[in-house]
Amino acid sequence: MKDVAARAGVGLxxxxxxxxxxxxxxxxxxxxxxxxxTALGFRRNDSARVLRKGTTASIGxxxxxxxxxxxxxxxxxxxxxxxxxxxxxxxGSSAEDPERERELALALCARRVDGLVIVPASDDxxxxxxxxxxxxxxxxxxxxxxxIEADMVLSDSFEGARSGVAHLIxxxxxxxxxxxxxxxxxxxxxxxxGYRAAMAEAGLPVSxxxxxxGPTGSDRVRTDAARMLDGSGGAAPVTxxxxxxxxxxxxxxxxxxxxxxxxxxxxxxxFDDFELADLLSPPVTVIAQDPADLGRSxxxxxxxxxxxxxxxxxxxxxxTKLVARGSGEIPPPD
Amino acid sequence: MKDVAARAGVGLxxxxxxxxxxxxxxxxxxxxxxxxxTALGFRRNDSARVLRKGTTASIGxxxxxxxxxxxxxxxxxxxxxxxxxxxxxxxGSSAEDPERERELALALCARRVDGLVIVPASDDxxxxxxxxxxxxxxxxxxxxxxxIEADMVLSDSFEGARSGVAHLIxxxxxxxxxxxxxxxxxxxxxxxxGYRAAMAEAGLPVSxxxxxxGPTGSDRVRTDAARMLDGSGGAAPVTxxxxxxxxxxxxxxxxxxxxxxxxxxxxxxxFDDFELADLLSPPVTVIAQDPADLGRSxxxxxxxxxxxxxxxxxxxxxxTKLVARGSGEIPPPD
DNA sequence: GTGAAAGCGCTAACAA
DNA sequence: TTGTTAGCGCTTTCAC
Numbered sequence: 001m002k003d004v005a006a007r008a009g010v011g012l013x014x015x016x017x018x019x020x021x022x023x024x025x026x027x028x029x030x031x032x033x034x035x036x037x038t039a040l041g042f043r044r045n046d047s048a049r050v051l052r053k054g055t056t057a058s059i060g061x062x063x064x065x066x067x068x069x070x071x072x073x074x075x076x077x078x079x080x081x082x083x084x085x086x087x088x089x090x091x092g093s094s095a096e097d098p099e100r101e102r103e104l105a106l107a108l109c110a111r112r113v114d115g116l117v118i119v120p121a122s123d124d125x126x127x128x129x130x131x132x133x134x135x136x137x138x139x140x141x142x143x144x145x146x147x148i149e150a151d152m153v154l155s156d157s158f159e160g161a162r163s164g165v166a167h168l169i170x171x172x173x174x175x176x177x178x179x180x181x182x183x184x185x186x187x188x189x190x191x192x193x194g195y196r197a198a199m200a201e202a203g204l205p206v207s208x209x210x211x212x213x214g215p216t217g218s219d220r221v222r223t224d225a226a227r228m229l230d231g232s233g234g235a236a237p238v239t240x241x242x243x244x245x246x247x248x249x250x251x252x253x254x255x256x257x258x259x260x261x262x263x264x265x266x267x268x269x270x271f272d273d274f275e276l277a278d279l280l281s282p283p284v285t286v287i288a289q290d291p292a293d294l295g296r297s298x299x300x301x302x303x304x305x306x307x308x309x310x311x312x313x314x315x316x317x318x319x320t321k322l323v324a325r326g327s328g329e330i331p332p333p334d
Numbered sequence: 335m336k337d338v339a340a341r342a343g344v345g346l347x348x349x350x351x352x353x354x355x356x357x358x359x360x361x362x363x364x365x366x367x368x369x370x371x372t373a374l375g376f377r378r379n380d381s382a383r384v385l386r387k388g389t390t391a392s393i394g395x396x397x398x399x400x401x402x403x404x405x406x407x408x409x410x411x412x413x414x415x416x417x418x419x420x421x422x423x424x425x426g427s428s429a430e431d432p433e434r435e436r437e438l439a440l441a442l443c444a445r446r447v448d449g450l451v452i453v454p455a456s457d458d459x460x461x462x463x464x465x466x467x468x469x470x471x472x473x474x475x476x477x478x479x480x481x482i483e484a485d486m487v488l489s490d491s492f493e494g495a496r497s498g499v500a501h502l503i504x505x506x507x508x509x510x511x512x513x514x515x516x517x518x519x520x521x522x523x524x525x526x527x528g529y530r531a532a533m534a535e536a537g538l539p540v541s542x543x544x545x546x547x548g549p550t551g552s553d554r555v556r557t558d559a560a561r562m563l564d565g566s567g568g569a570a571p572v573t574x575x576x577x578x579x580x581x582x583x584x585x586x587x588x589x590x591x592x593x594x595x596x597x598x599x600x601x602x603x604x605f606d607d608f609e610l611a612d613l614l615s616p617p618v619t620v621i622a623q624d625p626a627d628l629g630r631s632x633x634x635x636x637x638x639x640x641x642x643x644x645x646x647x648x649x650x651x652x653x654t655k656l657v658a659r660g661s662g663e664i665p666p667p668d
Numbered sequence: 669g670t671g672a673a674a675g676c677g678c679t680a681a682c683a684a
Numbered sequence: 685t686t687g688t689t690a691g692c693g694c695t696t697t698c699a700c
Contacts, residue, residue: 001677011687016679024685041464046444047390048677049383052690058424058445065408067626069403069609076401079427088441090392090424097341109379111392154400223379246626250610256666257613276584276610279591335693345671350695358669382693385676 001042008036019044022250032270050112058082059115060108060303061091062101070246070272070291071119074141078117079096085303087114096182098122098258115302117141117295119269123184125150137305141298143186144315151305153298153316157187157271160287160320161194162201164269167244167285167322169202173240173267175331176210176230179221179252180244183213189269191244209233218254239332240267246274253280269328276327285328286314288321335376338388342370353378384446392416393441393449393636395425398433404580404606405453408475411629412451419637421448430516432456443470449636451475451629457518459484466645470527471639477520478649485639487632487650491521491605494621494654495528496535498603499576501619501656503536507574507601510544511562512576513555513586517547525578525605543567550581552588559589563600573666574601580608587614603662605654612659621661622655 005015010029016059017025018033026035036042050056061078062069080090090108094101101121105128108116114126115137123146132138132150140152168176169252178195181188192213197207210233231237241256243249257265266283273288297316339349344363351359352367359367370376384390390599394414397405413423424442428435429576435455439462442450450462457480466472466484474486500508512529515522526547533540544567546558565571575590577583583604590600599616607622 012677013679013687015685017686020679026685042466043444043465043468044441045385045677047381047384047446047447048692049675049679051379051385051694054678054692056381065410066400066413069406072403072406073401076399076427079400079425083426088424088445090422091413092417092423093410106377110377111422112379112381131377134375171513253610253613276587276607276614278586278609279614280610281615294692316607339671346693347671347695348669354695360669363669379693381675383695385678385693386695388676460678 001034001044003040004033004036004042007040008032030237048294054112055114055249056112057086058090058111058113059117060105060111060113061092062094062104062108062116062118064094064096064119064121066091067092067181068247069274070289074295078299079290081296081299081303085306094119095122096121098124102127108132115139116146116303117298119143120145120186122146125175137206137302139305140301141285141294149313151301151313151315153294153301153318155187155289155294155318156320157190158194158197160190160289161191161242161244161269162198163194163320163322164271164285164287164328165195165198166201167324167328168240168242168267168269169204170196171240171267171329171331172334174204175207175236175238175240175332176204177225177238177241178211178244179228179241179248180213181248190243194222195242207233207235209235213244216245216251218251221248221251222255225252238266240328240330242270243268243270246270246272248285249274253284263329264333267328267330267332268294273323275280280327282327282330283325285325286323288323289318289319311328335378337368337374338367339546342366347529349451372530373523390446390448391420391593392422392424392445392655393451393633394445394447395423396428396438396442396451396452397425398428398430398455400425400427402581403608404623408625408629412633415630415637419640424555428453429454430455432458436461437440440465449473449640451632451636452479452480454520455475470666471636473632473636473639475628483647485635485647487628487635487647487652489521489628489652490654491524491621492528492531494605494623495525495576495578496532497528497654497656498605498619498621498662499529499532501658501662502574502576502601502603503532503538504599505574505663506668508538509541509570509572509574510538511559511572511575512545512578513558513562513582514547515550515582518581520611522578527578527622541569542569543569544572547578552585556580556589559586561581563589563595572600574664576663577602577604580604580606583614583618583620584608587618597663598667601664601666602660603618607657614661615660616664617659619659620657622657623663625654628652 005012023107092104109131119142125145125148214220227233228238271287274287277284339346416423426438443465453476459479548554561567562572603619605621607620611618
């Protein structure tokens with residue numbers, strides 16, 4: 001910038017004004033400055049600007065896995081809102097590792113992002129308290145923060161799961177399995193709670209061998225599914241399964257498509273919608289969340305905070321929607 | 335940092351040494367400094383560090399759409415490589431808009447990212463020449479740069495498409511349609527070239543009404559597909575379709591599942607693999623690329639440049655793989 | 669082993 | 685309309 005000023009024969013501040021489109025520069029000087037900028041290939045160094053202004057026009061996003069079809073539209077939605085506010089998005093995947101979430105979040109804070117959207121992997125966010133106190137707006141998404149108060153945007157996991165299981169019950173099922181994500185994860189617990197509530201409302205007993213929480217890798221899901229389906233867990237075989245998220249659902253679709261179960265169609269309702277669910281045979285009934293809407297809501301709340309909204313922490317709950325397509329309407333064999 | 339120094343009763347530089355793990359601090363002073371850091375909730379301001387050191391330990395990634403199932407694993411792979419090198423990832427979507435690509439890329443440069451991975455939407459990247467000259471390592475991914483020389487990592491689109499169309503020909507098809515992305519996009523052109531090459535090799539004529547390039551939105555694809563399939567374009571109806579990318583394939587799967595075509599199964603081979611392709615009926619035969627591998631290769635090349643590799647610009651071509659699943663092996667009705 | 673001073677490139681505040 | 689000065693928070697240099 002100094003070089004530009006020298007070349008244009010003006011003061012530093014004049015160049016700054018031109019670069020930032022501030023008023024108070026005669027069109028002639030402006031032209032000279034612009035010429036010098038082009039000639040020198042000058043581009044403002046935003047690091048210096050950040051240092052001086054104390055604001056970075058960037059926000060951070062921490063999700064579980066950027067490549068997951070649930071998180072990728074969510075990230076894109078956050079990006080669009082950021083863009084509308086002139087901010088860039090720095091994002092990273094925690095890989096469901098609390099330590100990695102922490103590292104990422106703190107690295108983002110060290111870069112002085114203006115705000116942070118976090119899908120937590122950890123259940124203790126006290127490490128963020130100093131940052132939040134120092135002014136980093138923070139919104140938790142999909143899962144609540146642990147041991148601190150903060151804004152959050154959640155899907156109604158409990159009600160979604162409850163209605164999905166009630167749907168299976170309404171179609172005549174009495175023995176229903178639940179396969180969900182790891183038990184430490186808030187949404188997994190809430191969805192399981194919804195399952196239990198629906199069963200209890202209908203006066204149906206739940207065998208503990210029908211309930212399986214754990215990693216969403218396909219091996220674990222296959223094992224648990226097989227146990228429920230063939231009755232080797234000790235209780236009678238289930239006639240329907242409720243799946244806790246899109247990763248589990250995809251594995252279950254594969255399991256249920258295998259020859260051994262083909263003769264005895266098993267009903268399936270999955271939490272989360274996914275692409276092509278309607279073209280499978282049978283098409284898959286789901287409890288749909290809108291990941292883009294979740295991302296957008298969280299980002300908008302974040303920018304409202306950055307614009308100075310000073311209310312106490314808020315919780316936004318987003319509804320889910322049952323999409324009946326076929327797999328959830330298969331009756332039990334009687 | 336000044337406050338920490340004051341509180342610990344040491345000099346500024348000593349705090350800096352502790353924070354950065356440099357040698358030359360007695361363990362006693364180190365302890366005092368660490369206490370002050372915790373007490374004050376101090377976190378190094380990386381903007382200042384960047385300003386001083388001239389390097390940001392962050393890289394930028396510009397893709398078409400972060401939410402697209404082709405780009406999201408690619409982004410994740412770039413992120414993992416960045417993480418392994420201690421760098422953060424700033425990324426954005428160009429939405430296939432050259433102006434937006436330019437804005438994003440220049441904004442990233444203004445933040446002084448150390449390097450840039452770009453999936454180009456534009457066909458003229460001369461705007462990046464000053465940045466590259468100024469030391470921003472740049473790798474183009476999936477499509478080559480326009481009007482400048484730079485590193486690039488590409489899939490072998492030509493050979494992939496050629497082999498896919500040859501596969502259809504080997505299964506007896508003589509009238510084959512091609513539906514691809516917009517004609518300005520390099521991969522679309524290459525894949526079309528592959529299609530023409532395979533047809534020519536087999537001595538088959540190509541009616542121009544069998545070829546359709548354009549936006550990947552479902553309306554356009556539906557219209558073009560219907561024209562080829564019912565012969566309303568003037569030429570005889572096609573018995574097979576080759577699809578130029580995963581968005582087009584998904585729409586075609588929907589079109590071909592509709593009642594009007596059910597009676598006359600149409601063969602389909604798609605460029606790009608996608609989740610659940612194997613569970614559709616019929617399962618979809620694809621030319622698979624490995625998006626994660628593309629991302630990883632590009633990022634690794636980028637970091638090799640950042641580590642000082644000084645060779646002239648390189649082009650890496652990644653192979654594709656035909657995955658036969660059923661839809662591409664449907665014979666023509668004779 | 670430790671610290672003081674200079675300066676990275678920019679913008680805010682104030683002069684002219 | 686334009687320029688000058690100070691300083692954002694850190695690291696580098698060099699002296700102690």
